[in-house]
Amino acid sequence: MDMIEQRSDRHGGEGGADGPAVELVYRTTEADFARALRLRGSRTAPARLKKWLFPLVGTLCLIAAVLLLTGDGRDVARAAGFLVAGVFLWVHGPLTPRLQARAFRGLLEKTGETRAVIDGSGVVLTATACDTRIGWAAQPTYGETDDLFVMLSDDKAAVSMTVLPKRGAQDPADIDRLRAILDANLRRL
Template identity: 35%
Template sequence: MSTPPPDVDGAVRLTYALTVDDLTDGLLAQSAAHRPRFLRSPLFLTAVAALALAILLGDALVFHVAGLNVVAVLIGWVVAIAGLVFVVHRVSDATLRRLPVGARVIFGLTARILMRGTPTLAERTRTVVDGTGLHVTAETAGWTAAWAQYPVHRETDGSFALFASDRTGAQIVVLPKRGLAEPDAERLRALLATHSRRLA
């Protein structure tokens, strides 16, 4: 095992063993950060769903239901869809991590393949984050990265994900929040705010 870096004032220390869920969380964070903002808008999703419903049911309703009833049915559907979209957008990342939704399944499979192909990812790891960058010490290896190597990040309910660039497919470092002592989350946020750009 490599010798851990010396303690530095203001450094934040994490101890963890990366899991498939952690890696999935990082991959989802990267995907969400690169999704166009309008695709995350409840208003946009509601409009699309309402339009699709009108196209699918419009002709049938027009021919079989009186005009005012058509409007009432469509308004009811729009309200129901808007409510569903609103609820989905209010669900926390922690809840989404437990749901078998499309992106989570795909990225979960990717994470399993990565973890199986690189077993050292699951080793017990100590990471020290300070003003100079990241100092990572695992059971069989250790490495150091300056902040310039991971200039962007995104926070989720379960982790801090650091990226080598703001492009899709950039290398990721996932720092699970469970590896932090309780007061250290704010200190880590402060370090990230100083040295790394946050992705929306």
């Protein structure tokens, strides 16, 4: 909290070079995290590969199961194995972000309410147990959904990400101001 107060005093409430700071107050939900993971997944090479590879291999498994069941030497046990693998691969892709988000449920609950202050110098997050400052270089790209902004690191898997739910804005105009700050400092995906 001291970090945010010092920053506000230093900037006189005016924010950085990109205009006044934008403040968001929110609780990150499991659904927010799942949406952010989906966005990240659509932007990273490994996730894009999984997006088409899992269904392709799943389809091949299902075809193998059908062939094993309809062939001369019906092999029900192997067909069942291929059937289970095929269905798993088809279901796994769409459910992965939701399952990963569910794994973080306890951490999200412990984090509690978050206050994010975004200005031309970066993002300061204040939550129940921590204060974090994220400079633009740490997460130089961002994406946007209908409900949130997601800042991403630029490593291949975009391991680091910051979720900024739009519902945390105090005023609807803050969303446009936040988008302008992000556009000025980050590369939009």
